[in-house]
Amino acid sequence: MKKSLSSNNQGFTLVLVLISLAFVALLGTLILTVTAKNATMKKVDRYAKNSFYSAESALDEIKVGLSEITAKHLEIAYETVLMKYTSLNDGERDELFKETFITGLYNNLNDKLLADATQGVNYQYKLLDSLIRSANAQIIYKPGISTIEKDTANNYLILKNVVVDYTDGDGTFTSSIKTDIKITTPDMNFNTSLLGIYPAYAEYALIADNKLLVQDSAAGKLINGNIYAGKDGIVLSNSGTYIEIYADNVVTRGNLDVGNAASIKIENAKLWAQNIATTNVAVSTNETKIMINGICYIADDLNLNAKKSTITLQGEYYGFGNGDISDNSSAVIVNAANAVLDFSGLSKLMLAGRAYVATKGLGFSASGTSYTNGENILTGESLAVKGNQVAYLVPKEYMSVGHNPVTWEEYEIMRSGTEVDYSLPTTSEINIRDYVNTSETEKGYSKIFYQNPITSQNMVYYYLDFKSEQKANEYFKKYFETHNTSESNYDMNRRIGSYVDSITLSDASLRLVGNLVTYNAADGAKIKTNTQNPDALDPSVINQSQMLKEKYLAMQQKLVDSLVDIDVADENSLFNSIIDIDKLKADALNDPSFTRAEGKDYKEKTITVGEDKVVFVDNKDKNTYDITVDQSGIVVATGDVTVSADYSGMILSGGIITIYGTDVKINSRSNLTDIFNLNIDGINKYFRDYKLTLGDAGGTTDSTGNVDIPALITYENWKKNEY
Secondary structure, three states, rough: OOOOOOOOOHHHHHHHHHHHHHHHHHHHHHHHHHHHEEEHHHHHHHHHHHHHHHHHHHHHHHHHHHHHHHHOOOOHHHHHHHHHHOOOOHHHHHHHHHHHHHHHHHHEEEEEEEOOOEEEEEEEEEHHHHHOOOOEEEEOOOOOOOEEEEEEEOOEEEEEEEEEEEEEOOOOOOOEEEEEEEEOOOOOOOOOOHHHHOOOOOHHEEEEEEEEEEOOOOOOOOEEEEEEEEEOEEOOOOOOOOEEEEEOOEEEOOOEEEEOOOEEEEEEEEEEOOEOOOOEOOOOOOOEEEEEEEEEEEEEOOEEOOEEEEEEEEEEEEEEOOOOHHEEEEOOOOOOEEEEEEEEEEEEEEEEEOOOEOOOOEEEEEOEEEEEOOOOOEEOEHHHHHEEHHEEOHHHHHHHOOOOOOHHHHHHOOOOOOOEOOOOOOOOOOOOOOOOEEEEEOOEEEEEEEEEOOOOEEEEEEOEEEEEHHHHHHHHHHHHHHOOOOOOOOOHHHHHEEEEEEEEEEOEEEEOEEEEEEEEEEOOEEEEOOOOHHHOOOOOHHHHHHHHHHHHHHHHHOOOOOOOOOOOOOOOOHHHHHHOOHHHHHHHHHHOOOOOOOOOOEEEEEEOOOOOOEEEEEEEOOOOEEEEEOEOOOOOOOOOOEEEOOOOEEEOOOOOEEEOOOOOEEEEHHHHHHHHOOOOOOOOOOOOOOOOOOOOEEOOOOOOOOOHHHHHHEEEEEEEEEO
16 A cells, blocks of 8 residues: 555644744743843842942931031131230231141041051041941941041141941942042131121021011012021912022921912022921912922921922922821822922932821711821821822721721711621732731721711721831832722822822932822823831931931021030020020110100111111010111011011011012121121120031131031042942
């Protein structure tokens, strides 16, 4: 029988199928490998950046410590000159100051025990190491390399090859910074008078012990000079009001509040405040704007409560509150629609806290009992949008009544039985028990009592109670990923978009304790996860937060950001620490040079100094002192002051300073010290004497004549990850 090959191809087809399956499997494996590698690389990059940022923070801590040491030797040098002032000429005073300063500082920082005839004198690395607060950062010392050099001819010294090494808590990622630290001698003013030294307040245009209020709807106000406002903050509350501020420092014990379509622009300043907030007393169709180019140091939150709020930040932003309560936990919170947050100009963003759902103190009375919420609700976000709050409600499938919230009538029925049961079946991709605190003593939820302000209906909301702060972060990330689709009933993209027009962020250096969301209409909502584990917070974050808290307190009480020993007459009143109120009030009562102002119920005294007028007013709890014509000099008022004309100089108020009118310009003046230097008893006797210290020593190292200590300390030959 003739045999031939079969024409059936089934075997060949099977081979092709197997080859195809193998290729698909190989391709899938390759994709998974690349994806995993990419995720790992991103994780490594994130941790490496965080490690480097921590090393940089440690170097900043060294600079702060060196600033205090430098300040001490500046004081010693200056006092040495003062003791011999009359026996020396101008050049000899200058030489004595520089020699005393640079030699004293050199002797303080060198370690002669580690000196070597061939290798030079080493610096005290243990001293520098003690200035670092983080337990994970240290100085790397090398004999003969870690040296200190003094150049008396050019009046500076250099700490050579300072290496700061940081290793994270797991011992996985290490970063180092190598640099030379140069400390330069400032030029001092010894050719005027012994009173050429003046305190930090002389740099300020406005000091209001209670509040700075920018009022009326006239635009075009301008302040050139530093500003201080007390516990009631800096407030713009009228539609159309616009002010520009150019300053080195804008300080308030309270908030920067901008509302009702007002606008503020702050340029090149350090802003110290409790909160930044937009407010909306009257609904407006116009934007409420805050534009800040500088460095923001904020103890608590950035709150957007006004519809159509536009916030533009450039420079650096530090929300340094890292406490476990909402009033001391820095976050960004969007509570009103059409918000725009432009953070694209930030090179550094630190949010050391997280947002809370504000429930504390709310409640109602029902069935003869008062129900008041004791705490706010923790979230997993450092930048939160109001629409996201639904994420933290106990899902309805675990509720015995099948929905959340519940009416009071439903609550009265269900509270006698099982209110929430996390063992019930669910179709959700989120295993809720992985995140909530369901121990033997904890239920895994909190009940919040709330009365609808419109309908007056009493409602009870059930919020998730998380195992830890990091679990709250992980839950929100999972919730966001699960519900960021149009098919979801809780579409996060839609919810965020209903409040936010845009949230933009550059490739900034981020330190986030909670998650952050960004948004634009084209790409929708995106999430940036927390860079810090809140349950085991990096020591560098804790130390930086504490350092900024201390600096903020110093700015409130002394107008200097350094933790040096400056006598403070009244910790709760900057005005009373600058002005001897008792002496002023006594003179207003008994000194005939104080006369009653026309049509007013207070007494005032005016001293003319050249073209300037120095005015003292005792008007506490009396009529307001009004500046209605252009003038210059100094105004000291124990009560309120209003300004509706151009003013050049300094205004100090024991109450409120109100600015109103069109095109009002207020300028500080560095030559105000000329008035103090005249030593006119009728002027100087009301200003309390401040001890000469780092923040308020007179000199010529900056435009105002003050010694800028941090500017004396500079880095040279800066290198990353090189020993």
